[in-house]
Structure formats: structure tokens, C-alpha cells
Amino acid sequence: MNTIPTTSPIASSGMDLRNMDIETALLAVQTERVQLLDEQLMQQMEEVQARNEQIAKLAEVQTGINELLQHFGSDAKADKKLKDVYKGNLNTAIKDINEKLKAAGIDTTISGDTTKGQLETMLQETKNAVDKANNTQQMDMLRLQSLSSKRNEAFDVMTNFVKKMQDSRNSIIANMR
Template identity: 40%
Template sequence: MSDVSAVSFVSSAAQLEGLDLETALMSVQSQRANLLEAQLEGQLKEVQERNAQIGKLNEALGAARELSARFSEKDGSTKKFSELIDSESKAIEKTDSWKAEAKSIKDSFSKEELEIYNAKDFAVQDTFGKEGLERKQLLAAKLTVPDDRTVTGQGLEKLANAASAAGISFDVNNKGELEKAIENLKSMIDTQSNSQQMDMLRLQSLSNKRNEAFDTMTNFVKKMQDSRSSIIGNMR
């Protein structure tokens, strides 16, 4: 018996000293029920934390798979992200000529098109009818400015953020390393899922014991009341 358990036992024994048998038994049952309730709350918290961790790992896995999809089937495992980012950067590079062309397009908008383009989304339909919002989206698409960052660069950032939220990190530089990271994430999720099943079994067991303890205490109280009622009835 540990020191803590010994102190708890001595403390409980001291509390029971001087009590009649029924009151002492009632106190023991009450302490047992409260202890099981506390254990159940702790187990429930552990289950919730594990569920949250599995969710974070799944987010990281989703980000990794999205990033993997950036590579074509012909790309080998050594294809680097830097190469993919470089090719994307060249494809979406913003130039002065593109900006001038976008300005020219906007200058060519009719008065009505400019009103639609500048209107707030929630007011477009009321002012320009059901097709108003769709027309605004088409006009905005003509002036869409490519992001300074690449799609792959954004994917890497998303993966890093998701992994950080899950308390892990991945240093991936090419497709092969990314595939290994995906397999590691799957393994982590499987491990957490297996532990989750054990957590749920413990949770169910504690829940059953807690319910049994409260049922026992309730029955004990009823028997005490019946016994006292019987005694009082006999005294009349």
C-alpha cells in the first residue's frame, strides 16, 4: 500500500470512528461512489483529448495528401518541392504588363458592370437580380491577381501548421520524404485509434461501476429508511 493510500485509509478510518454501523457503511459507500465519479471524469477527459489528437493528425494527413497530389505520376520520389515551387512561380508571376492588362479590362467595364463589381455581395441580388452575384463573380475573375506564394508553398505551410498543432514536425524536401511522412501519420493515427478503443472500454467499465455504486448506495438508503420506519411502527 502506498503512503498516499495509507494516509487515505487512516483518514477514512478516523472519520468512521464513533459512527454507528449504518452511518459508517453509508459513508463508505458514498466515498466509493465519489471516487468512481472522479475516475470516470478523468477517463472521459482522456478520451476527449485523444479524440482531439486524432482529429489534428487527420488534418495533417489531409494536408500531406493534398501536397502529394501536386506531383504528377511521372515525377520520381526525388522530385523536390523547390523544383515544383520554381515552376509554379514562373507560371503565376505577376508582371507590369499583366497589371496594365487588368487595368485595361477594368477600364472597359460598363457603368452597370462597375456598379455590380463594386457592390457588396449581400446587396447584389437585391439590386441586380438573381444573376447579379454570378455576374459579379465573373467580373472579379477577370481581375483576379495571382497569389505571391505558390500553391505548393501554401501546401507546405498548411502541412507545417497542421503538424505543429498535432505536436509533431516534418522536414520534407521531396516527394519520397512526403510519402514517408504520410505513412508515419497513418501509423500515428492507427496507434491513437487502438488506444482509443482501450480508453472506451475503460470508460464503459468505470461507468458501470459508478452506476453500480450509486445503485448500491440508493438501495442501502432505502433499506435504512424501511428499517427505521418498521422500528417506529412497532413502537406505536
């Protein structure tokens, strides 16, 4: 009679609807749906936040590489080495950019022997990674919006159901008087 397929979230949550009246069962199902959507929503928000952090780290890498490229003249050839043009403390600059690369999850490192061409290639790869992350971020945001709408709809259904149950009870009580 009130059986739930074994593949449903309700069945897997251990909820037994056989001993419940229809109103309680429907309320339990709606409550479970809202809770599941809340969990998905929280997970999606965490993914969006992680992607934002990754984009910020990649932006720091871009800034660092651009700062290194500024030391090359506009007429510098692609095979010109960083150590030959850098003015200032090269070791500190290399340590800083390598820390940014590592934080962004990029396993490449820069040294004094890194050439202008290599830096330009790294910059382009970083830009591509930012573009890819931004595109994925847009998809994540659409999914987040969809989940939020579904959650709100489920909550509204549950709230309306509770209100209708209460109205029915009030009507029955009023008819008994």
C-alpha cells in the same frame, strides 16, 4: 472494531469511522466510493476527449500531406522536390502544413526541398500514428465503459442501502405504534 486499513481511500480521506454507527459508516464508505469513481470517470472522459482532438489534428496533417502529394504526377520519382512541381503559392501551403504538423505535436517541418518520397514516408508515419491513437482510443473507451458500470453499481448499492435503512426505520416506527 471499526478500523479501516491505512491503505484504503477512506483512511486517506481523513474519515474517522470509529465514532459512527454502522449504518452511517457504511453510507459514508459507499458515498466516498461513488465520489472516487466519479473522479476517475471524469478523468477518463478528459483523456478520451484529448485523444479525439489528437486524432483530428493528425487527420488534418494527413489531408495536408495528401494535398501536397497531388501536385506530383503519378510518374514522379521519389527524389522529385516539392518546389519543382507545386503550382500556386508554395510558401502559404508550406506554412499551413507546418502549422498543422506543429499542432499535432510532430516536430518535422516541410520545405520546398522536401521530396515526394519524404512526403510519402511522412504520410505513412501519420497513418501509423492515427492507427495507434485509434487503438488506444478503443482501450480508453472500454475503460470508460467499465468505470461507468462500476460507478452505477456503486450508486445503486448506496441507494439500496439508504432505502433499506429507511425501510428499517419505518418498520421500527410502525412497530412502536
